[in-house]
Amino acid sequence: MIIGVVGLGTMGLGIAQVFAAAGYKVLATDAVEAARATAPTRLRAALDPRVAKGALSQDALEATLSNLHIVPTPQDLSPAALIIEAILETLPAKQALFTSLEACIAPQTILATNTSSLSVAAIAQGLKHPERVLGLHFFNPAPAMKLVELVAHAGTNAAALTLAGTLTQTAGKTVIPCPDRPGFIVNRCARPFYGEALALLEEGRTPSDIDSSMLAAGYKIGPLSLIDLIGADINLAATQGLQTALNHPRYHVFDALKAQVAAGHLGRKSGQGFLLPAQPGPPPPDAAVIALRIEATLANEAAWLLAEGGVSAEGIDQALKLGLNLPRGPFEITAQHTADKITATLAELGSKAPAHLKSRYLQPA
Numbered sequence: 001m002i003i004g005v006v007g008l009g010t011m012g013l014g015i016a017q018v019f020a021a022a023g024y025k026v027l028a029t030d031a032v033e034a035a036r037a038t039a040p041t042r043l044r045a046a047l048d049p050r051v052a053k054g055a056l057s058q059d060a061l062e063a064t065l066s067n068l069h070i071v072p073t074p075q076d077l078s079p080a081a082l083i084i085e086a087i088l089e090t091l092p093a094k095q096a097l098f099t100s101l102e103a104c105i106a107p108q109t110i111l112a113t114n115t116s117s118l119s120v121a122a123i124a125q126g127l128k129h130p131e132r133v134l135g136l137h138f139f140n141p142a143p144a145m146k147l148v149e150l151v152a153h154a155g156t157n158a159a160a161l162t163l164a165g166t167l168t169q170t171a172g173k174t175v176i177p178c179p180d181r182p183g184f185i186v187n188r189c190a191r192p193f194y195g196e197a198l199a200l201l202e203e204g205r206t207p208s209d210i211d212s213s214m215l216a217a218g219y220k221i222g223p224l225s226l227i228d229l230i231g232a233d234i235n236l237a238a239t240q241g242l243q244t245a246l247n248h249p250r251y252h253v254f255d256a257l258k259a260q261v262a263a264g265h266l267g268r269k270s271g272q273g274f275l276l277p278a279q280p281g282p283p284p285p286d287a288a289v290i291a292l293r294i295e296a297t298l299a300n301e302a303a304w305l306l307a308e309g310g311v312s313a314e315g316i317d318q319a320l321k322l323g324l325n326l327p328r329g330p331f332e333i334t335a336q337h338t339a340d341k342i343t344a345t346l347a348e349l350g351s352k353a354p355a356h357l358k359s360r361y362l363q364p365a
């Protein structure tokens, strides 16, 4: 089967690489001529270091490159069974692309969006065949990150979902079905990892205390160091997006994060972050209390998402381990500490929280 990709930026080129490396013929395009012209050389430059390290053979590199066919327009993707868009993150741009594609593709051709923040249903709205539209949410960098969230809107056709999921799985990814809800699984369930750390920071704990507590609990990186790595501005935008969409104190935008962005302390890209250029020191005496607090809120957000339907506890656990590199998923956290301990921790946090944050800690019925 042939795969189509529209948009040859960070994500599109990575997604094209994933399918080309798995042996699929990939037809790919971009609105910008320079992006099309440079795509093969950018792909070669991405793969050359792997050949130099001995992680990839020169033959495999050449095979991947020979599977990538750059074409001038989206209309040239019509032979594809699955077309994935990774263009500008705006609703009008994605709707216009899919509308123009519908004019030249077969009715059963699947249209997948790699959107992070838009509703898949909204993108499908107004199309002749909205049932063929679904989300395939790859993570950055797409070739390295195993996880893909497979997003169905209420009208997505089951056969389209199965085929898109199977094609993505055979390209080496772990595909987790999830509902068309803001933030899907990972971007939503990750919020308390950062949010509770920011709450602790505003209560006077040091970044080192917070992050070292999580390192002591087996996490590979602390929440504030992760904000430093990804960028405080990116984290702020993601949190604001969730807060706008879901409007609940569980997605509260903490002043400590806003101040960090206003000061230009964005983390790795600016050289100064919550911790950067420093590293966390030794864990404080109450490290286990700090870690339990953050883990209880992770478990709670996942419980809310599960209660809304369209996803399994195992799927949420796997998604967070792959997408956020957590050592254990939220439901494994609950099993480890016991549900009673999580409930008691949340109740205590709620009783001590300021009025505007109390409902952060409420559990689903």
Ligand SMILES: NC(=O)c1ccc[n+]([C@@H]2O[C@H](COP(=O)([O-])OP(=O)(O)OC[C@H]3O[C@@H](n4cnc5c(N)ncnc54)[C@H](O)[C@@H]3O)[C@@H](O)[C@H]2O)c1
Pocket: 006, 007, 008, 009, 010, 011, 012, 029, 030, 031, 032, 035, 085, 086, 087, 088, 089, 090, 093, 097, 114, 115, 116, 117, 137, 138, 139, 140
């Ligand atoms: N960057 C990430 O970490 C990440 C992760 C997951 C999902 N996403 C999503 O993937 C999509 C692409 O993000 P990106 O970071 O690769 O962006 P990017 O800016 O690196 O690349 C976008 C590419 O799309 C092209 N383009 C824009 N409008 C187009 C159109 N109408 N037709 C054809 N080509 C067009 C641009 O020329 C550009 O080359 C967005 O929807 C984004 O939300 C991004």
